[in-house]
Structures are given as C-alpha cells and as structure tokens.
Amino acid sequence: MPRETAVSRIGQRDIAAFARGCAVLGCGGGGGVALAERMLRDAVARSGPVRLVDLDELPAAAFVMPCGMLGSPLVLEEQLPTGDEPFELVAAVQQAHGRPVDALMPFQLAGANGVFPLAWAASLGLPLVDADGTGRPMPIMATAMGLAGVSPTPACVVDGHGQRITIRARTRERLTTTAIATLAGVGGLAAFAFDLMEAATARRATIHGSVTRALAIGRAALSRRTAVETVLTGGRVLARGRVHQVERYRADRHRGGSVLIEGVGTAQPRWLRLEFQNEFLLAVDAGRVVATVPDTIAVLDSASGSPLLVDEMREGQVVIALAGAGPEIWQNPQSAAVAGPAAFGLDLPEGLATPRGVGR
Numbered sequence: 495m496p497r498e499t500a501v502s503r504i505g506q507r508d509i510a511a512f513a514r515g516c517a518v519l520g521c522g523g524g525g526g527v528a529l530a531e532r533m534l535r536d537a538v539a540r541s542g543p544v545r546l547v548d549l550d551e552l553p554a555a556a557f558v559m560p561c562g563m564l565g566s567p568l569v570l571e572e573q574l575p576t577g578d579e580p581f582e583l584v585a586a587v588q589q590a591h592g593r594p595v596d597a598l599m600p601f602q603l604a605g606a607n608g609v610f611p612l613a614w615a616a617s618l619g620l621p622l623v624d625a626d627g628t629g630r631p632m633p634i635m636a637t638a639m640g641l642a643g644v645s646p647t648p649a650c651v652v653d654g655h656g657q658r659i660t661i662r663a664r665t666r667e668r669l670t671t672t673a674i675a676t677l678a679g680v681g682g683l684a685a686f687a688f689d690l691m692e693a694a695t696a697r698r699a700t701i702h703g704s705v706t707r708a709l710a711i712g713r714a715a716l717s718r719r720t721a722v723e724t725v726l727t728g729g730r731v732l733a734r735g736r737v738h739q740v741e742r743y744r745a746d747r748h749r750g751g752s753v754l755i756e757g758v759g760t761a762q763p764r765w766l767r768l769e770f771q772n773e774f775l776l777a778v779d780a781g782r783v784v785a786t787v788p789d790t791i792a793v794l795d796s797a798s799g800s801p802l803l804v805d806e807m808r809e810g811q812v813v814i815a816l817a818g819a820g821p822e823i824w825q826n827p828q829s830a831a832v833a834g835p836a837a838f839g840l841d842l843p844e845g846l847a848t849p850r851g852v853g854r
Contacts (some may be wrong), residue, residue: 559597
C-alpha cells in the first residue's frame with residue numbers, strides 16, 4: 495500500500511515555508527534561497543501547484559531524476575539562471591538514457607538546491623518525489639544513492655543556453671573531477687543531473703520524506719509559535735547569545751573559519767564555537783564536541799528567525815544556534831568516510847577530539 499505524503503501539492507502558500515526549511519537544512523551553506531524562491535513563485539504562478547509524491551506512489555519503472563545546480567553560490571548571485579535549464583536538462587537526460595523523465599528529486603535538499611528542483615518540476619509539469627539524496631550539505635557526489643550502489647552516470651550538465659554535456663565516468667570520484675572541470679566551460683554554473691534511477695531503486699536508495707520535513711521545519715521557523723528545534727530529529731538549542739568573534743581562514747585546500755558565540759541567561763560565562771567551511775560542520779561547548787557533521791547545525795537570527803549563511807555571520811549579531819541529528823543513512827561507519835568529519839578534513843578519530851583551531 496503506497497504511503498501518502500502529508501502534503502499532496504505544493505502551491506503558493508507553501509513556498510515561503512519550504513524555502514525557509516531548505517535554508518535551515520542548508521546548515522549555513524547551500525547558497526541563499528531568495529533567488530530560487532522567486533523562481534519557484536513565478537513557475538507555480540505560470541503552471542500551478544506541484545504534485546508531491548511518495549516513491550511508493552510511482553510505478554516501479556518510473557524514471558526519477560535527482561537534480562540541482564552545480565557551481566559556487568557566489569557565481570549564482572552574478573550569473574542568473576535563464577529559466578531554460580529544466581527543459582534542457584530533461585532533454586539531455588532523455589538523449590543520454592534513451593527514456594523520458596517521470597519525476598524530479600533534489601539530489602541535495604539543502605539551501606537553494608532544495609528549492610530549484612521544485613521550481614523545475616512546476617515548469618515541466620512533472621511531480622516531485624518526497625525524498626532526496628543527502629538531507630543536508632555533503633561533499634559533491636556523496637549521496638545515499640552512491641552508498642546504495644547506484645551508478646552516477648551518464649550524468650548531464652546544461653547551462654541554459656543550449657549547451658548540453660554528457661559525462662560517462664567509471665567511478666564516482668572520476669565523475670566529481672570531470673564535473674568540476676566541466677563547470678569552467680559553462681561559466682561556473684550549470685544545472686546537473688546524476689544518480690538517475692527507477693522508482694523501485696529509489697525506494698531503497700534515497701532519504702524519504704525530505705520535502706515534508708523541510709516544510710515542517712520552515713513552518714515552525716516562520717510561525718515563531720513552534721520552536722524550530724522541536725521539529726528537528728533530536729533537536730536542541732546549543733546556545734542563545736551574541737556573536738563575539740568571527741574568524742575566517744584558509745587551511746590546506748579548505749576555506750573556512752569559526753564563530754564564537756557568547757551565551758546569555760546563564761550564571762557563568764558560556765562560549766560556543768562553531769567551525770565552518772561552506773557550511774557549519776562542528777559545534778564545541780567548553781572544549782566538548784556537542785554536534786558535528788552529519789548533524790544539522792544551523793544559526794538563526796534571534797529577532798527574525800531567519801537562518802544565517804556562514805558568509806552572513808558578523809560580530810554583534812544576536813542569534814540562536816541549533817542542532818539536530820542528521821539523516822540515519824549517515825549514522826554508520828560505512829558512510830563516515832564519505833560524509834563524516836574526516837570527509838571535510840576534520841580530525842576527529844574518536845568523535846570526541848577537538849581539531850586544531852577549535853576551542854583556542
């Protein structure tokens with residue numbers, strides 16, 4: 495018996511909540527959602543609400559396209575999508591795989607990459623699957639589909655100007671390097687589809703309920719009557735206070751930094767340090783690691799409830815730092831190598847050690 499999703503269609507009244515939820519799950523990264531939200535509103539206004547489906551509702555042979563934008567969020571601010579990306583992408587996929595796309599799915603439901611596939615589904619008149627491949631930002635190509643053995647190629651890259659590139663690689667690592675190199679030829683930003691599969695495979699190889707989860711988180715963040723941490727799995731407040739210090743650095747191949755938050759409302763001074771690269775990765779309280787990737791770690795503006803990007807962190811901001819357990823798929827030794835702290839260059843061999851630069 496197919497499971498029914500909590501929401502059968504996503505329309506205009508759901509968009510703000512969905513975008514806000516994606517921003518929280520972006521963990522301070524994934525790019526700002528404002529542009530993607532505007533594109534989603536335009537697409538829904540033109541084409542109507544998007545049908546949200548559980549994977550069990552689709553025929554076993556239905557072809558599912560995990561998709562999103564590939565490239566730097568900074569490029570996205572300067573090089574706007576043309577609007578032709580979804581049409582070019584499904585055409586490229588059909589040519590490469592010899593079959594039409596039946597449903598879309600975010601390959602990474604985090605930040606803008608959670609919102610774009612919904613806008614594309616509206617433009618194409620196709621359903622969106624209530625699932626995704628990561629549940630939070632992860633290193634490129636690190637997906638639940640990869641853990642399940644889904645072949646990532648043929649993968650398709652399009653730039654919205656009629657340029658289509660198909661990548662056939664023998665390994666996921668080779669696909670990663672080829673895709674990154676391909677970006678240079680398309681201006682640093684492109685629509686991307688990989689890990690394509692039939693619904694029967696997607697049922698065992700994806701993170702279910704991601705879209706409805708983002709909606710629930712976003713509704714809580716917007717209403718301010720429901721604490722966001724209560725709708726996160728294992729959610730808790732790490733600190734309420736003022737940003738005391740923001741440091742940014744480049745170490746080895748990693749660009750990142752740290753945020754020091756001075757807690758308020760406690761008898762003794764309390765300090766929380768958040769380490770970040772493109773997103774928040776680690777939280778340390780009094781020298782003790784209290785949250786680390788693949789956990790969801792987010793910082794909200796205390797007054798507005800809006801999630802803050804790592805690039806938006808400034809001294810003097812009054813914030814709430816939250817954490818919740820990441821998707822279960824990442825909570826095992828097999829996945830730690832591709833999605834745990836070590837995958838981001840953090841040396842936490844036993845999950846407790848404090849890496850260099852933390853708590854100093």
